[in-house]
Amino acid sequence: MAASQGKTVIYHNPKCSTSRKTLDLLRDNGIEPTVVQYLKTPPSRDELEVMIRDAGIDVRTAVRKRESLYTELNLADATDDELLDAMAEHPILIERPFVVTPKGTRLARPIDTVREIL
Numbered sequence: 844m845a846a847s848q849g850k851t852v853i854y855h856n857p858k859c860s861t862s863r864k865t866l867d868l869l870r871d872n873g874i875e876p877t878v879v880q881y882l883k884t885p886p887s888r889d890e891l892e893v894m895i896r897d898a899g900i901d902v903r904t905a906v907r908k909r910e911s912l913y914t915e916l917n918l919a920d921a922t923d924d925e926l927l928d929a930m931a932e933h934p935i936l937i938e939r940p941f942v943v944t945p946k947g948t949r950l951a952r953p954i955d956t957v958r959e960i961l
Contacts, residue, residue, distance in 0.1 A: 849945055850876075850877055850945070851869060851874050851876040851877065851942065851943065851944045851945075852876055852877045852878075852879055852942070852943045852944075853865060853866055853869060853876045853877070853878055853879065853940050853941070853942050853943075854879050854881040854886065854894075854937070854939060854940055854941040854942075854943075855878050855879065855880055855881065855939070855940050856880065856881065856882060856939050856940065857880065859939055859940070861939065861940065861951065861952065861954060862939050862940040862951075864954055865940050865942060865951040865954050865957055866878065866940075868954060868957060868958075869942070869957070869961075872961050874944075874961065876942070881934050881937060881939070881941075882934050882935060885931070885934035885937070886931075886934075886937075887931065888927050888928065888930075888931035891905070891927060891930055891931060891937070892927055894941050894943065894948050897943075897947065897948035898941065898947075898948045898949050898950050900950055901923070902923040902926045902927060903923075903926065904938070904950065905926075905930070905937065905938050905941075905950060906918065906926055906929075906930060906936055906937070906938060907935070907936050907937065907938050907939075910935055910936055912933055912935060912936060913936060916929055916933075918936075938950055938952065939951075942957050942960065944960045944961065946959075946960040946961070947959065947960040948960070
């Protein structure tokens, strides 16, 4: 779900404090985003690839390395394609939160990077 017609989207995990704080930042700036709980409604592999590219980060930066599944799947030496496949299959591996606005896409780590696209 890309941002279009002035829509802002946050790929959110309500259990994550960074994700909650980012959602608060958007609302504090008068933006009521479309909230996608990506663990319930994950982006497709293609959507992930576009978000990562648009955020200007590499695939490895978009992976939650502290997630036990990262180690279990032996992803430390995985290629970008293998990482994208793993994130598409196991959305818990996607670093959070991604924010997509009409001005761009950012991985909100640190949260202040989102201010660049408000």
